[in-house]
Each structure stands twice: as C-alpha cells, then as structure tokens.
Amino acid sequence: MTAEGGLREQHKARRRMRILEATRELLRDGPDSVISAERIAERAQVAPATVYNLIGPREKIWQALAAGFMDELERRLAVLGADDPREVVRSTVRLFVSDPVVSRRMVREWEDSGLVLDRSPLTQLRQAMAGARTQGFLRADIDTDALAAVVGTSCVGALHQWVAALIDDDRFLARALFALDVALAAAAADPHRDRLLAPLRTRGAP
Template sequence: MVHGWDERQQRTRNEVLDAVGALIAEGGVEFLTMRRLAERAGVAVATLYNQFGDREGVIVAYVGRGLDDLEQRLDAEPADDPIDATRAVFEALDATIGADPRVWQPVFAMIRSEADLEGLGAVGDRFAAIVEHDLAKASVDGRFVDIDAGRVLDTEELAWHLLGQRLRVLERWAVGAITWAEYTEIGRLGLELSLAALLRGDERIAALRRSGVTRAQ
C-alpha cells in the first residue's frame, strides 16, 4: 500500500517538474509561479509547498532531476576507461543542456545571479562526486604524473576545479555573452588542457590534440 502511494507521489512529482520545464521554456524563470505551476500540473498549490517548500525549491528539484537523467545516460553507456568516463560526464552534461536550451539557459542565468540558492550545493556535490569517482580510478591506475615525494594528487579538488571551470563558462552562455558553439569549444579546451597538465606521455599529447590548441606545421 505504501509502495503504491510512493509511486503516485513520484508520478506527481515528475508531472510537476515536466510542467516546470514547459513554463520556463514559455516565459523564462520569471514566468514560473507556484500558482501557475499548480494550474499547469493539475495539483493544489499546497501540494507544491509541501513537496518543494517554495519556488526556489522547485527549481533546485528540476536541476536535480536533470542530474538524475545525466546519471542514467552514463549508466546506459558506461565508459571502460576512467579518463574517457570523465570526458563522458561533461559530454552528457552538454547533451542534457543542449537538448533543451530554452529551459536551461534561463535556469543557469538564475543560478548565476543567486549563487547561494538553498539546496543547489547538494546538486553540485553529486556532480563533483561523479567526476571524482573516475579521476580516483585513473589515479590508482597510475595515469597521472608523479607528485613530489609524500604527496598525492587530490582528485576531489581536481573534480571541483573541472566543475567550477565548466560552470563559469556555462554562466557566460546563460547570460548571452557567448554562443552555444563557443561554450562547447571553450569547455572542451578547459577540460583537455587540465587533463593534459596531469596525464602521462602519449595520453598528455592526445589531450592536447583534443583541446584544439595544436595544428599541423
């Protein structure tokens, strides 16, 4: 009985979050109000407040579901190599956002203007943990250059660096400072140069080539 109730709650939650995306696509984040969302999703306003707390909670939940979709995408086609898996995480991020830019552009613009949005930090923690998992495997496999005696590569710090680097470029796209094509090019450049700074031998050269900073003589 409880299981059935949980399923109904999850179905309602998904319908609400679908409506969130539709409303933002229609009129931006400002168009999203709790009353308008309740009407679109066919639920009571009180239900929204009970499930999400407030409008900001709704947006955080929408971003969180985007990360759920990203994880499912990665699980469906897992990369065998941890460095390729790291690349795949950011490719999946771009695929998720690029599939619906009318929604994600205003969402990231809001995130930029409200960096202290309650609950968003937990979403960032989850994403960084996904990246760090693969970087840690690569480190154990000896894929990175040797550090000074008594020191090891902090893969958690590296994961946060890569995430922060990508988010800063995303924010520039969100406010219209760069195009989507420019975002993807800059994002690839930043990721590959960061990896090239740490990878060994041929893998370092491969990362430099992928970054786009090399050319034929």
C-alpha cells in the first residue's frame, strides 16, 4: 500500500470511529429512539452518504457496534490475559455494564434482527478453556469447546436477564462467573480440583 493509500485508510478509520461514537451518543440521549443514517451523520458531522459508505444501511449499524465491542474486548484481554477463562468472562461482563444504555439497546437489536456475530466472546472462552486443558488444569478427555458452549449459554441467559433489568450489574457478573466455576470444577484435573472448587465453596449460588 502506498503512503497516500495508507493515509486514506487512516482517515476512513477515524471517520468510522466517529460515526460509531455518534451512534452511541444518540442511544445514550434517547435509548428507545429511532437511529437513522441522517441523525448519525448530523451528530458525527459527516455526510449521510459517508455513513452508508463506511457502515452501510441502518441494520448494519448494529453489526458495526458488535464489531466495535469485540475490538475493545480483544484489546482488554490482550492486556489482562486472554488465557484465563475467568478473565474472559469478567472482562466481557464488565464491558457490557460499562455502557449499559448502549449495551441493552444493542443486544435487543441483535435479537430483533437475527444478527449472527462474526466474532463473539465465545471464541476467546473456547481458546482459554483449551489453554487450561493444555496446562493440565482440566482433564485431558474434556471437550473444551462443548464446555465453553455450556458456559456461554448460561452467560447469555444472565445477559438477557440483565438487559431486561431483572438483575443488576453485580448479579450479572456473579451468575456468569458461577456458571464458569461450576464447569471448571466439574472438568478439573485431580491435582487442581481443590483449587477450582474453592470459589464454589466460598459462596452459594447467585
């Protein structure tokens, strides 16, 4: 890529970030408001055509927000340790609750649109579970993809309860970590069983 082409891509990336942040600002201003390309363009101070060119039609906005969510999660895990299943779950929950208005609307729109995410925290959880097996914390015969899927299902259930305001931030985190700890304890290799059971012994079900 030429220097000119690289500069052009940087400008596009900055405009795209501005568009997504404008979308988040509009959601915070009016959680149930209609989000249109025209309103986003006005807030981002770009032409409506720029929104279409860099993001796409309205339904693509939620996909772009999902991609931005995963970008931030991956950045956090790169710093905190993507090889720790508990950190994957904890960081994911904390990212959702850090911007609750946007997160709740984003999740509802994902459901309504039937969006299938290209990337999801389940990928990081699978990798962390596989790493725990490789390190000997989990039994060698454990299917860590299946184990991660079970944990992911429980975490999604807790997420939907949180989106519906049936549980608060702390309970959301507690339920997600409880699901993980139950799975890890059930799959623990003998030398690490007491350590992986410890979190369950020190607290009851959330």
